[in-house]
Amino acid sequence: MPFKPQVEPALAPYRADVKITDLGEKIGDPVQAATFPKHQLRFRNDRWDKSVGLSTLSNDQWIQHFGHFEALDANLSPALALRYHGHQFRNYNPQIGDGRGFLFAQMRDHENRLMDLATKGSGTTPWSRTGDGKLTLKGGVREILATEMLEALGVETSKTFSLVETGEDLQRDDEPSPTRSAVMTRLSHSHIRYGTFQRIAAEQNEPLMHDLIRYCLDHFYGGGKTDNPAAELFELVASKAAQLAASYMSAGFVHGVLNTDNINITGESFDYGPWRFTPYWEPGFTAAYFDHEGLYCFARQPEALHWNLAQLASAFRLVCDSDPLVSTLETFPRAYGEALTQHFCWRLGLQSEGFERDKPLVMAAEKALAEKDVTIDQFFFDWGQNKIPQDGHYSTEVYDEFRREYESYEPFRSAEDIYWQSHQPCSMYIEEVEAIWGAIDQDDNWQPLSEKVAAIRKMGSALRGL
Template structure:
């Protein structure tokens, strides 16, 4: 992932048409009372040739959903199933969002613009199809922070306030409404394959597999396309799970309908960053069993990928699928080492495993915040060695001396800051409170700028397989 995407010309696409009409339903966007532009991600827009839009054009496309020339003529609500907290649900799909447009970035990758809060669809069930403004603000903060910490994530592209007052049972109501647009490397999910398998639609499974391999991964199908695709998803998913851990992030709802077939993180609801390396830390108040706790995320993602393997069984015998699934633990371990060393700013060396284990043990034993640890030890030498002088850190102090700093690891001025840039729940609530109470957006915009500065200091993340 590159923190400074190159400007590109707008290159519209309609690749999803190859899966129609079996993957989605044409829908219309809600007609909102107002469209107040609150956030436009010009960095992301430039990467797909949309940075030059005026604010009026922006609102027309991303608040009123006038089609982008050459892309999809009308929005599509995607169909999918999924396991939600391990319970299969065939009654889901895009209930408050749709696929609005497709395009290619400067590198030729096929990307989607999808929505959240754009109105009711055939899959809304009893929902109003809307998004709270607070939910949109939270998604900005999640995606910006994750991108800066090297996670392969969707980008929050646009937030437009809609002038609607929404009623919600789990937060103070009425609350302000918004419509969000996200830029993603596909909105095809594991749940998309589960739905096709559920309906015994083998031709659709074959078309989904071909679409994912050829249009999303850029692979030529080999002798066993199903196992080939599963292998690619295993690689990306293992890397995603490791990236969450190194970022100290808890997604909160790792259901199979929330796992993108490209291994890109998206759809942020009750997310949190855990201050401490606490395996039991959960993000969702309704996750009573801790199924998606910080320390169980790799297990959860691996389980979801296994559901993809089960969905692919009509196309291939089990052994090659099992062989791909069994690669996950090793790939996860390798990704943890690669990403931990990246955030620490040291070369991986021969075997960083013991060093990482010592670091985690030190954080757990001493209650040292995750962000503080990585900031203090950037480049392999502590800012303040006295703060790490007790026995909790003795094994790490001995291990880290064998690792050399990445060239330029501490050159950016960020590393001289007295405290790391963090994103914990108290600050999230304070940023929202300023908007809710005083309509003051300054803290949000200032935080986004601070997060991007941290991203520049870290530099490009390790290349995802």
């Protein structure tokens, strides 16, 4: 499955299409949103609202739907907190599910894809356990920054659709408290997780497993084409997982919590907690302070996604022989390698010429980046303009091999875009994230966030070669 960077979303009409209820009552539990003391719109995704026909909503109407959670026309009512299990840091947990969110709506987008609108921070559900079901405002701001940056860098990701500040003071153990609260809505091509299948397998519910596999094939992958739907879906999902792993690496991104309940069946990155971008090609860089063993560090993310696929295969064993599943698992390393070379070439603005041809280029780049004398973003910025950079960093011997490989490729990107006229790339390191949050927290100044989102989107346009 070749890498295709996402194009600019186009205007589309609103087309409700509620398919999740076809799966019956065991897929989720009906829930209502919490009542909040305040509703202040802080972010509205003015790129992706038009793709699902919601750009004509006034801000007041927007808050009614994405603050009070009044159902959209002909859509889910009530909302559904989805059920799932999951491996969390490789420990199986059957006591989880949508604990602070729910599936709010489904509709078609500009490409006729079935899309979900789901919440985070909308209150307690049957799966909240001891949590309050709420979201910190800082968590919402961080998710905006993560999704915008990843989208620009060619990662398939959920879109932060809405953020409404809700006026509560939340207590948290891992950040200064009390802290401001918010409710977020994300747009994604499915919220079915690997853990959704794990729960069904644990319950030995073969009819629901068959139905969910068919649901995923029909609505996310264009319909089944073989007489072995489970094996077919697994092969498609594995290809998407390889692309996701490769895109993380080329973006220098560390998700932080790649548990099976955080991995989407469509291969979209989502559910951002302790994420970070690593400045340098540092294999052991971790994002989560609680990841003491480095299980989800930068270099181990492909391994983590491969391991998660093995857990999904185990769940599929309820309705499928193991041989085709094992065969697909064995192809993952190659699929990941092919995807990585595609993503690297794209960031460099070069036409990919196939795995074997591209592999020396990528290996030379990784070897050079491992010297850590230039950041990942600076490297791609300098070489992605389709000219040999004159910076002294690149005159050293370690770059000789990379330069030879680079010069043998055809560029596809124009360096005339205004983005390339600056001297610094658009980056997203933890210091800037904290500075953007600090302006909001201390002075209620949202201008740095708005400016950063605008800068990220300009970079995205330049990288797409528009």
